[in-house]
């Protein structure tokens with residue numbers, strides 16, 4: 371059922387089998403399977419996740435390539451709740467390892483917030499990441515293009531950039547290297563650093579050798595209409611023609627609530643998992659973008675299936691068999 375600030379006090383005494391942090395692609399898949407295994411699960415979703423920002427899901431087998439991430443989330447949330455999962459709009463602030471249980475503290479409500487604590491046997495960390503975008507005075511101008519013709523995921527959208535004039539926006543020298551991968555899809559690449567990078571002579575030479583112009587000035591605005599990019603204006607008045615772009619400025623990882631947990635293995639900000647989406651902590655699973663590996667919907671969905679199945683196995687094996695008794 372859907373929980374809210376009015377009915378949530380009825381649920382704080384529930385010991386959930388699993389709490390799923392993040393009701394995005396992976397978390398909803400996990401919740402659907404958990405619910406259909408007859409396990410009690412709670413999804414906590416803060417809203418405005420990465421998948422809602424996805425304007426079209428291009429490469430998921432069998433789905434129309436114009437399917438919006440938000441449509442998948444709305445449908446998937448209904449599916450999970452209909453099978454019996456609880457769903458709460460809230461922000462997970464902290465998880466405390468209590469040994470046999472995990473205590474999950476949630477902030478509910480922006481104003482007059484309340485901070486219920488829910489408990490579960492297992493935790494599924496499915497809170498994903500969010501892409502860093504170039505900061506402009508008018509951020510609405512960035513959102514008008516980001517996710518449409520200004521992409522953040524080469525695997526997802528490289529195909530849609532084929533042989534177009536593209537800008538690559540990087541925030542570090544390392545991130546400029548994406549140009550030498552993006553050129554599989556288009557060689558007409560102009561690199562922009564938005565004033566953030568001290569570009570080495572070696573990198574300048576490499577870009578020049580490939581014929582990729584480099585502009586180090588700040589971006590003032592993106593040009594175009596109806597989400598279709600036509601160019602980028604820099605603060606010295608230069609206008610670069612481009613019908614598409616890739617922002618490669620890194621990600622913010624939604625993992626703060628896990629930082630107090632002992633025994634989790636990290637690779638940078640990504641969780642390391644083994645087998646069926648299991649972290650190095652026996653009660654914590656991690657899915658999708660938050661764990662190491664490909665950041666794709668298909669992967670997150672499969673991870674959710676695996677985590678839920680392993681949790682079911684663990685709980686089932688620890689339970690007495692059901693006998694046919696009148």
Ligand code: FAD
Pocket residue numbers: 391392393394395396397414415416417418419420421423424425426427428429430439460461462463496497498499501516517518521522523526527624627657658659660665666667668670
């Ligand atoms: P998400 O789907 O991001 O779900 C994580 C959820 O956790 C979010 O809803 C977030 O709000 C929530 N959350 C975070 N922190 C907390 C917290 N503390 N408390 C409560 N909730 C929290 N992939 C493809 O496969 N094909 C594509 O065509 C494609 N195109 C894309 C286009 C764009 C513009 C973007 C941004 C991404 C695209 N992706 C695409 C990538 C895809 O969106 C992700 O790989 C996928 O959503 C990852 O699933 P996830 O479950 O790991 O994370």
Ligand code: FAD
Pocket residue numbers: none
């Ligand atoms: P398949 O989808 O089986 O694809 C393999 C293909 O290879 C077949 O089309 C076959 O014709 C072809 N093939 C085989 N040999 C050759 C050859 N030598 N040359 C050429 N072609 C060949 N899964 C779920 O997730 N949820 C469900 O609710 C669910 N319900 C199911 C209900 C039923 C009745 C059945 C039978 C299965 C169900 N499954 C369900 C399981 C699901 O169908 C499989 O897990 C899934 O299809 C596996 O995908 P695959 O690509 O490995 O194999």
